[in-house]
Amino acid sequence: MITRIKCMIIDDDELDRLxxxxxxxxxxxxxxxxxxxxxxxxxPYLEFPIDLLICExxxxxxxxxxxxxxxxxxxxxxxxxxxxxxxxxxxxxxxxDFISKxxxxxxxxxxxxxxxxxxxxKEKCDCFDAMLGENCIKIKEGGHVSQIKLTDILYLEAxxxxxxxxxxxxxxxxxxxxxxxxxxxxxxxxVRIHRSYAVPRHFIRGKNSHxxxxxxxxxxxxxxxxxxxxxxxxx
Numbered sequence: 001m002i003t004r005i006k007c008m009i010i011d012d013d014e015l016d017r018l019x020x021x022x023x024x025x026x027x028x029x030x031x032x033x034x035x036x037x038x039x040x041x042x043x044p045y046l047e048f049p050i051d052l053l054i055c056e057x058x059x060x061x062x063x064x065x066x067x068x069x070x071x072x073x074x075x076x077x078x079x080x081x082x083x084x085x086x087x088x089x090x091x092x093x094x095x096x097d098f099i100s101k102x103x104x105x106x107x108x109x110x111x112x113x114x115x116x117x118x119x120x121x122k123e124k125c126d127c128f129d130a131m132l133g134e135n136c137i138k139i140k141e142g143g144h145v146s147q148i149k150l151t152d153i154l155y156l157e158a159x160x161x162x163x164x165x166x167x168x169x170x171x172x173x174x175x176x177x178x179x180x181x182x183x184x185x186x187x188x189x190x191v192r193i194h195r196s197y198a199v200p201r202h203f204i205r206g207k208n209s210h211x212x213x214x215x216x217x218x219x220x221x222x223x224x225x226x227x228x229x230x231x232x233x234x235x
Contacts, residue, residue, distance in 0.1 A: 039062035
C-alpha cells in the first residue's frame with residue numbers, strides 16, 4: 001500500500017496554482033505541504049521531506065527547470081507548462097511527466113497514476129530489501145567475492161554469454177546471458193528495452209522514440225522490437 005505522499009506545488013499564476021491544488025486534493029493519499037508563486041520562496045523548504053514536486057517550467061525569476069536541479073533529492077517531479085516546446089528539455093532532467101496547459105482532469109489523473117506506480121515500485125523494492133535482509137548478488141572478481149545490491153543496479157548490458165551489471169560507481173560481469181537473468185524472479189522489476197539492455201522500471205525518467213533516460217541522466221537506446229514493452233510509459 002502506498003504511504004502518504006508529500007507534495008510541493010510551484011506556479012506563479014495564481015489561478016493555475018489553485019487549479020493544481022484542487023486536482024491534487026482529489027487524492028486522499030497526497031498531502032500538499034507547501035505551495036508557492038516563486039521558486040525562490042520554495043528553496044528553504046528543500047530541507048523538509050518532499051516526495052512529489054509539481055512545478056511550472058517558466059517562472060518569474062528562477063525557472064522551474066533551474067529549481068529542479070536544486071531539488072534533485074525530491075524523488076518524483078511533474079512539470080506543467082504552456083510551452084510544449086520545452087518537453088524535450090524537461091525529459092533530459094529527472095522528470096516523471098510533463099503536462100501541457102490548460103490542465104485537463106483526465107490527463108492529470110494519468111500523470112498522478114504514474115506517480116503512484118513509481119512509489120509503489122519503490123516501496124516494493126524497499127520491502128523486498130527489508131524482508132530478505134541481504135538482497136544481493138554475490139560474484140567472484142579477481143579472487144574476491146563481491147556483493148551487489150539489486151537496488152544499486154542502474155542497468156544490465158548483454159555481452160554475448162556474459163552480462164554486465166552497471167552500478168553508479170562500478171561495472172561487474174557475470175557468466176550468464178541477459179535473457180537468462182531476466183527469467184529469474186529477482187529481476188522482475190527490470191524491463192528489456194534493447195537487444196543489449198534491460199533497466200529497472202523505477203529508474204526510468206523519460207523516453208522518446210529512440211532512447212530511454214534513467215536517473216543520473218543515463219541514456220540508452222530503445223530497440224525497435226522492444227518498443228511495445230515500454231507502452232506503460234506512454235501518456
